[in-house]
Amino acid sequence: MNTIKTDVCVIGAGSGGLTVASGAVQMGAKVVLIEAGKMGGDCLNYGCVPSKTLIHAGRAGMNYAEAMADVQRAITTIAPHDSQERFEKLGCTVIRDTARFEDEDTIIAGDTRIGARRIVIATGSSPMVPPIDGIDSVPYLTNETLFAQRETPEHLIIIGGGPIGIEMAFAHRSFGCEVTVIDGDQALSKEDPDAAKIVLDRLRAEGVTLMEGAKVEAVSAENGVTVQTSKGPVTGSHLLVAAGRKPNLDKLDLDKGNVPRTKTGVDVDGSLRSVSNKKVYAIGDAAGGMQFTHLAGYHGGVIIRSMLFGIPAKAKTAHIPRVTYGSPELAQIGLTEAEARKEHGDKLTVIREDLKSNDRAVTAGITEGFIKLMVHKGRPVGVTLVAPNAGDLIAPWALAMANNMKLSAMSNAVFPYPTLAEINKRAAGSYFSPKLFDSALVKTAVGLVQRWLP
Numbered sequence: 001m002n003t004i005k006t007d008v009c010v011i012g013a014g015s016g017g018l019t020v021a022s023g024a025v026q027m028g029a030k031v032v033l034i035e036a037g038k039m040g041g042d043c044l045n046y047g048c049v050p051s052k053t054l055i056h057a058g059r060a061g062m063n064y065a066e067a068m069a070d071v072q073r074a075i076t077t078i079a080p081h082d083s084q085e086r087f088e089k090l091g092c093t094v095i096r097d098t099a100r101f102e103d104e105d106t107i108i109a110g111d112t113r114i115g116a117r118r119i120v121i122a123t124g125s126s127p128m129v130p131p132i133d134g135i136d137s138v139p140y141l142t143n144e145t146l147f148a149q150r151e152t153p154e155h156l157i158i159i160g161g162g163p164i165g166i167e168m169a170f171a172h173r174s175f176g177c178e179v180t181v182i183d184g185d186q187a188l189s190k191e192d193p194d195a196a197k198i199v200l201d202r203l204r205a206e207g208v209t210l211m212e213g214a215k216v217e218a219v220s221a222e223n224g225v226t227v228q229t230s231k232g233p234v235t236g237s238h239l240l241v242a243a244g245r246k247p248n249l250d251k252l253d254l255d256k257g258n259v260p261r262t263k264t265g266v267d268v269d270g271s272l273r274s275v276s277n278k279k280v281y282a283i284g285d286a287a288g289g290m291q292f293t294h295l296a297g298y299h300g301g302v303i304i305r306s307m308l309f310g311i312p313a314k315a316k317t318a319h320i321p322r323v324t325y326g327s328p329e330l331a332q333i334g335l336t337e338a339e340a341r342k343e344h345g346d347k348l349t350v351i352r353e354d355l356k357s358n359d360r361a362v363t364a365g366i367t368e369g370f371i372k373l374m375v376h377k378g379r380p381v382g383v384t385l386v387a388p389n390a391g392d393l394i395a396p397w398a399l400a401m402a403n404n405m406k407l408s409a410m411s412n413a414v415f416p417y418p419t420l421a422e423i424n425k426r427a428a429g430s431y432f433s434p435k436l437f438d439s440a441l442v443k444t445a446v447g448l449v450q451r452w453l454p
C-alpha cells in the first residue's frame with residue numbers, strides 16, 4: 001500500500017470538493033483529491049447542467065433525441081474545467097477510488113493510505129428512493145439515469161413535486177410527453193405559496209397532471225408502469241423518482257474517523273467542522289443543509305479560511321439564493337414572507353410589485369409574475385421573484401444581502417430602461433415612497449424651502 005502525507009484530503013470531486021481543492025492547492029497547501037465516480041460530481045453529470053440544458057433544448061424546439069445529444073454537448077464543454085488533468089496541473093494528487101476512514105486522520109482509497117492534517121467530506125447526495133411496495137419490480141429512472149434516456153417517454157410519471165420533479169415536468173412536456181406529477185404533500189412546498197401557485201398553474205395550463213396530497217401506495221409493471229395512489233391509479237410508460245435526497249456517507253466508515261452523522265448529513269457545527277473530530281469538515285450536500293451547487297462552492301470558501309489561515313469562519317444561509325427553473329422561474333433569497341413574519345412580527349414590511357406594472361413586461365406581453373420584498377429595519381431580509389429569468393433578476397439582491405446593504409442601495413441605483421430588472425428598484429422605491437410622499441413633515445419642509453429659495 002502507498003502512503004501519502006498531505007495537508008488537505010478532499011473526498012469528492014463535485015462542486016464543493018473541487019472548490020476546496022483548487023483554492024487550497026493554489027494557496028500553497030498539499031492536496032489529495034479523491035473521486036469514486038465522475039469528476040464534476042452530480043451538478044455536471046446528473047444535475048444542474050443536464051437538467052438546465054434539457055429545459056433550454058425543449059424551449060428551443062429540439063426533439064428529445066436532439067435534446068439529449070445537446071445535454072452531452074454541454075457536459076463535454078464544461079468537463080475539462082473539472083477534469084483530473086486540470087486538477088493535476090494545478091498540483092493536486094488525484095485518486096480515482098472510493099474513500100473511507102481508517103482512523104481519525106487517515107483515509108484509505110484503493111491501495112493508497114493518506115495521512116491528512118485536514119479531511120473534507122464533500123461526497124454529495126444520491127436520490128432517495130422511498131420504500132414503495134413493488135418499486136424494485138419496475139425499471140424506474142432517477143436523475144442518475146434520466147439523461148442517458150434516448151427514446152421519448154410517451155407518458156412520464158414523476159414521483160415528487162420538488163425542484164427536480166417540477167423542472168423535469170416542464171422539460172418533458174415541452175417535448176410533447178404526457179406528464180403526471182404525484183406528490184404525497186404539496187408540490188414546491190418550501191416556496192412562497194403565491195409564487196408556487198403561478199408556476200404550478202402554468203404547469204397545469206401546459207397540460208401536466210399534478211396530483212397533490214396523493215400518497216403513493218404501490219408500483220407495478222402493469223401496461224408499462226402503474227402507480228397506485230391514495231387518489232387512484234396512474235399508468236404511464238416511464239417512471240422518474242424525484243422524492244428527495246440522501247447523503248453519500250455509507251461507504252466512508254465514519255465511525256472509524258470518530259465522525260458522527262445525522263439523518264441528513266455529517267453532524268457539523270456552524271463552521272462546518274465535525275462536532276467530535278475537529279480535523280474533519282463537511283460541505284455541500286453532505287453537510288445536511290440546503291443542497292445547491294453555489295452553496296457547496298460557498299462552503300468551500302468558508303472552510304478554506306478556517307483550514308489554511310486558522311481564521312474562524314461561520315457558514316451562513318441568510319444570503320443564499322435558490323431558483324426553480326420552471327416557466328416562469330421562481331427565485332428566492334433569504335426569508336419567505338411566512339418565515340419573515342414569524343421572525344420579525346409587526347416590525348416587518350412586505351412590498352409586492354406585480355410584473356405587469358413593468359414597462360418591459362408590457363412590451364413583451366408578460367402578465368404574470370411578481371416581486372415580494374421583505375424589509376426589516378430598512379434592510380432586505382428576503383426576496384421572492386417570479387418572472388422569466390428570475391434567477392438572473394435576483395442577482396442584485398444576492399449582492400445586497402451578502403453585504404448587509406440597506407434598501408436605499410437598491411433605490412439609489414439606476415437601472416437601464418426598459419428592463420425587467422427595474423422591478424427591483426421599483427420595489428425598493430415603494431418602501432420609501434410613503435415616507436416621502438405621505439409625510440406632513442416633508443411637505444412642510446418643501447413649502448418652507450420654496451418660500452425662501454430665490
Ligand SMILES: Cc1cc2nc3c(=O)[nH]c(=O)nc-3n(C[C@H](O)[C@H](O)[C@H](O)COP(=O)(O)OP(=O)(O)OC[C@H]3O[C@@H](n4cnc5c(N)ncnc54)[C@H](O)[C@@H]3O)c2cc1C
Nearest residue numbers: 012014015016036037041042047099124284285291292293
Ligand atoms: C437533477 C438535479 C438538478 C439540480 N439542479 C441544480 C441547479 O440548477 N442549481 C443548483 O444550485 N443545484 C442544483 N442541484 C443540486 C446540486 O447538483 C448539488 O447541490 C451539488 O452538486 C452538490 O455538490 P457537492 O459537491 O456537495 O456534491 P456532488 O457534486 O454530488 O459531488 C460529490 C462527489 O463525491 C463523490 N463521492 C461520493 N462518495 C465518495 C467516496 N466515498 N469516495 C470518493 N468519492 C466519493 C461522488 O462520486 C461525487 O462525484 C441539482 C441536483 C439535481 C439532482
Ligand SMILES: NC(=O)c1ccc[n+]([C@@H]2O[C@H](COP(=O)([O-])OP(=O)(O)OC[C@H]3O[C@@H](n4cnc5c(N)ncnc54)[C@H](O)[C@@H]3O)[C@@H](O)[C@H]2O)c1
Nearest residue numbers: 130160161162163164165183184185216242243244291323
Ligand atoms: N434548481 C435547483 O437549484 C435545483 C433543481 C433540482 C434539485 N435541486 C436540489 O436537489 C434537492 C432535491 O430535489 P428533489 O426535488 O428530489 O427533493 P425535494 O425534497 O425538494 O422534493 C421532494 C418532493 O417529493 C415528495 N415526496 C417524497 N416522498 C414521496 C412519496 N413517497 N410519494 C410522493 N411524493 C413524495 C415530497 O413531498 C417533496 O415535495 C432540492 O432540495 C434542491 O436542493 C436544486
